[in-house]
Amino acid sequence: MGTQDIYQTVITYNKMKTAELVQAEIEKGVDVNRILNEGLVAPLEEVGKKFSDGDLFVPEMLAAAHAVKEGLEILRPHLLRAGTELKGTIVVGTVKGDLHDIGKNIVIMMLEGAGFGVEDLGIDVAAEKFILAAKEKKADIVAISALLTTTLPSMEETVGLIKEECPQTKILIGGAPVTKPFAEKIGADGFGEDAPAAVAVAQQLLGV
Amino acid sequence: MITMAHEEADRIPVNFRATDQIIQRLSKRLCSDYFGILNHYRVDFREVIPPYVGPGFPTAADGSEIDMWGVGRKELLTETGRDVMISVNPLKDAKTPEDVKNHSWPKAEWFDFSQVKQMCSDFREYAISTPGLHLEGYHGVFHLLTYLFGMERAMLDLVVNPEPLRVAIHEIMEFFKDYYERLFEAAEGSIDFLFYKDDFGGQNNLLISPDMFNEFFHDNIKELCDLAAGYGGKMILHSCGSVIKLIPNFMEAGVAVLDPIQVTAKDMDIRELKDRFGEKLVFHGGIDVQQLMPFGSPGEIKNKTRETMEVLGKDGGYFFSPSHRFQPDTPVENIVALYDAVFDYGVYG
Numbered sequence: 143m144g145t146q147d148i149y150q151t152v153i154t155y156n157k158m159k160t161a162e163l164v165q166a167e168i169e170k171g172v173d174v175n176r177i178l179n180e181g182l183v184a185p186l187e188e189v190g191k192k193f194s195d196g197d198l199f200v201p202e203m204l205a206a207a208h209a210v211k212e213g214l215e216i217l218r219p220h221l222l223r224a225g226t227e228l229k230g231t232i233v234v235g236t237v238k239g240d241l242h243d244i245g246k247n248i249v250i251m252m253l254e255g256a257g258f259g260v261e262d263l264g265i266d267v268a269a270e271k272f273i274l275a276a277k278e279k280k281a282d283i284v285a286i287s288a289l290l291t292t293t294l295p296s297m298e299e300t301v302g303l304i305k306e307e308c309p310q311t312k313i314l315i316g317g318a319p320v321t322k323p324f325a326e327k328i329g330a331d332g333f334g335e336d337a338p339a340a341v342a343v344a345q346q347l348l349g350v
Numbered sequence: 351m352i353t354m355a356h357e358e359a360d361r362i363p364v365n366f367r368a369t370d371q372i373i374q375r376l377s378k379r380l381c382s383d384y385f386g387i388l389n390h391y392r393v394d395f396r397e398v399i400p401p402y403v404g405p406g407f408p409t410a411a412d413g414s415e416i417d418m419w420g421v422g423r424k425e426l427l428t429e430t431g432r433d434v435m436i437s438v439n440p441l442k443d444a445k446t447p448e449d450v451k452n453h454s455w456p457k458a459e460w461f462d463f464s465q466v467k468q469m470c471s472d473f474r475e476y477a478i479s480t481p482g483l484h485l486e487g488y489h490g491v492f493h494l495l496t497y498l499f500g501m502e503r504a505m506l507d508l509v510v511n512p513e514p515l516r517v518a519i520h521e522i523m524e525f526f527k528d529y530y531e532r533l534f535e536a537a538e539g540s541i542d543f544l545f546y547k548d549d550f551g552g553q554n555n556l557l558i559s560p561d562m563f564n565e566f567f568h569d570n571i572k573e574l575c576d577l578a579a580g581y582g583g584k585m586i587l588h589s590c591g592s593v594i595k596l597i598p599n600f601m602e603a604g605v606a607v608l609d610p611i612q613v614t615a616k617d618m619d620i621r622e623l624k625d626r627f628g629e630k631l632v633f634h635g636g637i638d639v640q641q642l643m644p645f646g647s648p649g650e651i652k653n654k655t656r657e658t659m660e661v662l663g664k665d666g667g668y669f670f671s672p673s674h675r676f677q678p679d680t681p682v683e684n685i686v687a688l689y690d691a692v693f694d695y696g697v698y699g
Contacts, residue, residue: 200557205509208506292678318553
């Protein structure tokens with residue numbers, strides 16, 4: 143009952159029902175953090191695990207993330223009122239020279255589901271834009287995505303500049319051509335092999 | 351054609367593809383045009399593509415070039431090269447199947463097939479393939495769905511709202527069937543390959559599940575394989591990425607040749623591929639353009655080429671090609687080393 147029904151709506155990708163049931167649970171007076179963790183975060187983690195294991199694919203990942211996003215829209219004002227603190231602030235973008243964003247968008251939905259505040263800078267983002275946003279938002283993490291192998295040099299340059307200007311901010315990178323050795327070589331603080339991994343690394347980096 | 355029959359001919363057939371920047375650099379170096387480059391590298395394939403003679407489409411207010419599908423593109427010049435982004439998805443707000451049906455779909459009569467027979471005759475010494483259309487969007491049904499509806503919506507709706515997509519698939523296929531029928535008929539049996547380009551794999555896995563492929567894309571590919579076969583032609587299916595899990599499905603649909611064998615994608619090991627599928631499936635591609643071609647030494651490239659040709663070319667069944675267009679970060683010396691190796695090692699016996 144209750145949050146388990148919400149859980150089901152996420153793993154059956156029924157975003158309208160997710161929103162409806164989240165609203166219903168709020169009206170029943172159920173603790174909003176329980177709704178978040180049991181009804182939204184838990185199923186997204188299950189889908190994320192199956193995705194990382196190769197049993198579910200991008201369409202299903204997107205569909206589950208969208209259901210969670212829909213539920214979060216309803217839940218967010220109540221979370222704020224309940225004084226639920228964000229786990230951290232993360233600024234996200236696709237690196238300069240690269241226009242791909244589906245992976246980044248899935249990461250954003252999952253980070254928000256996991257309780258982070260996220261600022262989406264979009265695609266083809268210059269280092270200066272990352273730095274400005276990180277300073278303005280007092281970001282804990284800058285997360286950079288790339289899909290093209292030809293934009294890896296741009297990733298390296300961007301990470302270098304951010305480290306100079308924002309030495310306290312952690313840098314997390316990911317995307318199809320990105321590897322752990324590359325991340326270590328260019329001085330990133332974390333590497334996410336896929337969206338679920340990105341969330342885990344973000345949690346690790348901030349100890350939350 | 352001997353290669354297709356899985357026997358060893360005198361040498362492994364050779365193909366070539368590159369971005370415009372690379373073609374320009376090679377042209378300068380060889381002091382020749384595109385066909386000069388193909389001749390220099392003894393490329394065995396030639397493409398026949400009927401010219402577009404249909405209506406022009408106005409440039410959108412933001413500078414996007416609109417194509418015959420209503421899809422808009424803008425050029426983005428970056429430090430690493432020229433990229434083209436899809437900037438207009440004409441069906442992104444389509445709500446009902448009627449919205450999709452009423453979209454302006456292309457017509458086969460917008461192409462001029464009158465010269466096809468002559469073009470085939472001019473290229474009769476070569477293997478003739480056709481990608482069909484030679485416009486920015488010459489891709490298969492899955493790609494087109496992502497251009498028409500936007501990638502995120504297309505992938506999401508395959509799960510949660512497939513009806514509009516099904517209507518679009520039907521309309522796309524009506525056009526493709528009419529178009530390819532006229533093309534193959536005009537060629538009078540001279541076209542050897544229908545080179546159908548789509549993508550079902552990412553770096554680490556399929557983009558969609560095998561069930562989803564069977565539900566939405568299998569039948570389209572089968573229809574086109576059957577259409578080509580009616581004129582003695584075969585399908586080369588292009589699908590980047592880690593697609594090993596879908597290869598049985600591709601073969602079942604009638605695909606004779608698989609391109610591009612992206613060896614840096616997960617589980618795309620040439621030995622396993624040849625072992626499991628090489629008896630019936632022909633491979634086209636196999637030379638990595640993500641790491642080897644831009645960053646390898648000429649020595650590494652030569653060794654890799656020999657290995658690839660030995661493994662994939664055993665008992666025929668292999669067309670040599672880079673596994674995508676040579677990208678702008680590829681040194682010309684590496685391309686030279688590659689094709690030198692092809693001719694050193696590509697001869698059987």
